[in-house]
Amino acid sequence: MNRSLPTSQHPPEFPSPQRARRPESIRGSRSLLRDLNVTLVMELVRRAGAISRAELARQSQLSAPTVSTIAEKLLTRGILIEHSTAPSSGGRPPVLLSIDPKAGYVVGIKLRGDGLTTVVCDLDTQIVETQELHLPLVRDPTAAIHAIEVEVRRAIRNAHLPRSKVLGVGIGLSGIIDTDRGACNFSHLLQWRDVEIAEPIRRHLGMPIWVENDVNTLAVAEKWSGDANEARDFVVLTVGRGIGLGIVIDRALYRGANGAAGEFGHMIIEPSGPKCECGRFGCLEAIVGEDALRRKVEESQGRSLSRGELLSLVAAGDVSTLEIVRNAGRKLGLALANMITLLNPEMLIICGEGTDFGPDYLDPVVSSVREQTFADVGRTLEIKIQRWGDEAWAVGAAALVLRESFSSPKFEESNNAIWHRSPT
Ligand SMILES: [Zn+2]
Incomplete structure (x- = not known):
């Protein structure tokens, strides 16, 4: 959140006992x-x-x-x-x-296949505590649910907060999420199918729990306190190993009939292309995602590469590596241009660990969007590139709780609005 508030001062006609009368429980x-x-x-x-x-x-x-x-x-x-x-x-x-940003706190959790990131934020989405836990969660939702309970308790303790000050917990994960049930219908990344998440955690922790697709949590955070605060129609693209899209139309998250909208990385662009993790062939992600880039550069270099080595080759301007990276950027840009021709958003936010590849990857993305979108739509589109680490995903999950706790239905534009209050 980028607001800066004036220092608290109280004129004599409004004696200000509020700090003394602050309640025990938000x-x-x-x-x-x-x-x-x-x-x-x-x-x-x-x-x-x-x-x-x-x-x-x-x-x-x-x-x-x-x-x-x-x-x-x-x-x-x-x-x-x-x-x-x-x-x-x-x-x-x-x-x-x-x-008062310190009147209450929220917990955000990003689940990955190899662990979870937990943050505690104040009401201004400023982080007051961060922690990482590494453990395998693929095919093991029981371990994940137990780990979330332990990590939430640990984070609140480490932040020296009374439980009564914590409004709830937001959880973001890759997959198709039933937000009403707080359940994961299917996650390819985690290899989970029909997993109840919110209810068992709520029973143990005794606080409200919200669950959402991880890319959608970023869209919520952008709308709540980020670049898209004033935007009506926007999309958030995450680039990295996976390629995801959060779609906001008329200020509402667009989830689709099955909650599966935004699987942008699994649009097939080359039917005879490489096999994708989803089992099909030629998905965008299998061609321009980070693993695909690394495989191509490893082939051209004749050796295996760590992520750091791959980024070093880009930074050093290695000719064959740059050609692979720029070519991938152009293909991703073309796919984006087609999506933008379809949706006509006012803003595109590009984020995720794939932004580490820098201008050699991102400039072709932006120029393809500008040049290959129908009419002037791509030229007038506002494009923001955000470079950040794993914590941002967890902050996005924390923003879910703020939205659910403080948003006004008056600002809803539809029943599926991004400010929708879920029945927790
Ligand atoms: Zn796929």
């Missing part, structure tokens, strides 16, 4: 947060960063006394804080309301 405020007018006020405060009661009344179209009553309740519970702007010339400075 989770105890859940019933309050289910009030539609309260969530509307929270959403407006969150979007503004800092906002006066008068401006809240204007934007929410609620009456001034209603806004004041809601603000008092949220101040009493320590969720909002008051502060003043810098003293202006003449008159008293307006009192602004902000969300």
